[in-house]
């Protein structure tokens with residue numbers, strides 16, 4: 001079995017003359033939680049969309065569980081649960097009915113719907129119409145749609161967006177438990193760095209489509225110390241790293 005569940009090799013996405021993701025090579029270990037970080041517009045969602053076959057890479061390639069998209073696209077997509085930006089749902093159906101649609105497409109068991117509702121704490125609201133859901137409920141439903149059937153890989157793009165502090169805390173605890181609960185590997189993007197710090201085994205930091213750092217939090221602390229950044233917390237190290245890269249880019253007139 002390969003050590004890395006997701007591995008990209010110089011993955012690149014260009015829109016006309018704008019480079020959104022630039023020669024990205026990331027490595028996500030089996031059973032780990034990988035925090036994918038970067039400021040707005042860094043290229044996180046674009047990368048995740050390429051991994052899910054929703055956007056075609058301009059150059060480079062990637063392997064998911066040792067398999068290559070597009071040749072084995074269907075087989076791979078069945079293994080990945082995803083939550084990309086704000087997922088859309090049928091507002092005139094209930095949460096349960098929306099999950100039922102996903103369940104049928106994936107060919108899962110009837111009980112998987114109840115289980116997914118239970119895991120995200122939506123059991124009580126399963127029979128309410130989605131148009132009557134609060135933002136937090138919709139986010140939870142999105143998460144339920146990602147983890148229904150317990151896929152071995154989860155790609156979650158800002159899953160705690162719009163949740164209240166208690167909800168953020170709860171979802172963080174939930175996500176943290178998932179690798180043990182069903183042996184999955186999780187790639188998660190988030191701007192809530194204090195949450196990621198408590199959650200991630202490894203992190204990747206992206207700025208203007210370029211990978212500035214990849215490794216464990218301990219390794220990041222070591223790097224931060226060497227470069228003379230504050231190493232109190234992830235947010236501080238992240239901001240120093242991004243500032244330094246932006247200053248370098250400005251000096252070189254890259255942007």
Ligand SMILES: Nc1ncnc2c1ncn2[C@@H]1O[C@H](COP(=O)(O)OP(=O)(O)OP(=O)(O)O)[C@@H](O)[C@H]1O
Nearest residue numbers: 015018019020038039040041042043044045046047
């Ligand atoms: N279809 C498109 N056409 C042109 N440019 C695009 C397209 N999609 C994304 N981009 C650009 O690619 C860059 C990366 O966008 P992306 O959505 O991946 O960023 P992100 O890291 O997910 O940011 P955020 O934190 O705001 O979600 C941005 O500059 C964006 O404007």
Ligand SMILES: [Mg+2]
Nearest residue numbers: 044045046157
């Ligand atoms: Mg995004």
